[in-house]
Amino acid sequence: MRAVVFERYGEPAEVREVPDPRPADHGVVVRVEATGLCRSDWHGWKGHDPDITLPHVPGHELAGVVEEVGARVTGWRPGDRVTVPFVCGCGSCPSCAAGDHQVCERQTQPGFTHWGSFAQYVALDHADVNLVAVPDDLSYATAASLGCRFATAFRAVVQQGRVAAGEWVAVHGCGGVGLSAVMIAAASGARVVAVDVSPEALELARAFGAAQCVDGTAAPDTAAAVRELTGGGAHLSLDALGSPATCAASVAGLRRRGRHVQVGLLPSADGTTPVPMARVIALELEILGSHGMAAHTYPPMLEAVRAGALRPDLLVTSTITLDAVPDALAAMGTAPGAGVTVIEPWS
Numbered sequence: 001m002r003a004v005v006f007e008r009y010g011e012p013a014e015v016r017e018v019p020d021p022r023p024a025d026h027g028v029v030v031r032v033e034a035t036g037l038c039r040s041d042w043h044g045w046k047g048h049d050p051d052i053t054l055p056h057v058p059g060h061e062l063a064g065v066v067e068e069v070g071a072r073v074t075g076w077r078p079g080d081r082v083t084v085p086f087v088c089g090c091g092s093c094p095s096c097a098a099g100d101h102q103v104c105e106r107q108t109q110p111g112f113t114h115w116g117s118f119a120q121y122v123a124l125d126h127a128d129v130n131l132v133a134v135p136d137d138l139s140y141a142t143a144a145s146l147g148c149r150f151a152t153a154f155r156a157v158v159q160q161g162r163v164a165a166g167e168w169v170a171v172h173g174c175g176g177v178g179l180s181a182v183m184i185a186a187a188s189g190a191r192v193v194a195v196d197v198s199p200e201a202l203e204l205a206r207a208f209g210a211a212q213c214v215d216g217t218a219a220p221d222t223a224a225a226v227r228e229l230t231g232g233g234a235h236l237s238l239d240a241l242g243s244p245a246t247c248a249a250s251v252a253g254l255r256r257r258g259r260h261v262q263v264g265l266l267p268s269a270d271g272t273t274p275v276p277m278a279r280v281i282a283l284e285l286e287i288l289g290s291h292g293m294a295a296h297t298y299p300p301m302l303e304a305v306r307a308g309a310l311r312p313d314l315l316v317t318s319t320i321t322l323d324a325v326p327d328a329l330a331a332m333g334t335a336p337g338a339g340v341t342v343i344e345p346w347s
């Protein structure tokens with residue numbers, strides 16, 4: 001099969017022929033029809049992810065068709081349309097037994113712990129626990145975007161953030177996950193303040209339901225701007241970018257008893273991220289993490305997509321081929337861009 005491979009961190013990836021993957025007895029091989037390009041792929045390529053060993057094939061937001069099924073898989077057969085969360089559970093550890101597959105103690109992540117979906121085929125483990133059926137009327141490109149950014153945003157806003165109608169929700173960073181969070185929070189009846197330094201990203205945020213926008217280049221103290229616009233601070237605030245500055249701004253923009261959800265990855269290369277804990281104590285803030293979303297919690301999200309209340313398809317702004325991935329991956333560092341780029345490995 002053809003795949004995007006890199007041999008050294010930060011050096012250009014290339015597209016070449018590699019052996020087709022084989023399924024584990026509990027796994028499947030999926031023919032990749034669409035896969036999203038995400039900033040996490042860039043972090044992996046730069047060497048920020050300790051799970052990756054070289055040479056490596058990135059890619060973790062995918063949808064496709066089951067091609068081959070391991071001997072112990074009972075719930076899936078060749079031809080099924082599927083997607084998968086980017087965190088795959090083992091199905092048998094204490095966290096999985098509690099339904100928290102997104103923090104599985106023996107988790108696998110395609111594109112990180114093993115070769116991913118910037119390829120024509122990808123192997124996925126513990127298929128009976130991790131695969132999600134893609135409805136016939138949902139395109140592969142849209143379904144691919146559910147695996148990481150959209151599901152992560154859904155869990156951050158709805159499950160971890162416990163958003164309620166009428167609340168103010170601040171979203172710091174309006175890339176793929178941030179725009180998804182804006183859309184999900186607005187659809188939940190919240191009033192959203194979108195924060196970014198890109199006018200293009202803020203334009204999209206407004207289109208996806210943001211009631212207010214803060215341009216970080218015009219208003220460098222974004223937390224003060226959020227407190228001003230929301231009459232004292234957001235009830236719920238997300239750092240959807242993942243940087244010490246946006247994390248601190250998100251916490252500082254909360255009102256009393258507000259909830260901060262850290263969604264954007266904070267690479268270990270940046271060291272430990274400082275959080276203003278004095279403010280956390282004095283205002284009784286909650287600090288929460290969000291790490292993907294378990295496959296068995298997808299149905300309410302898929303139902304909202306089916307009903308048209310959520311439109312992940314609107315986040316897909318460009319479609320590229322495998323051959324365009326090396327350059328696009330390198331560009332994610334300086335210009336992550338607004339919206340989602342989808343790769344179609346067979347085009």
Ligand SMILES: [Zn+2]
Binds near residue numbers: 089097106
């Ligand atoms: Zn587990």
Ligand SMILES: [Zn+2]
Binds near residue numbers: 149
């Ligand atoms: Zn991702």
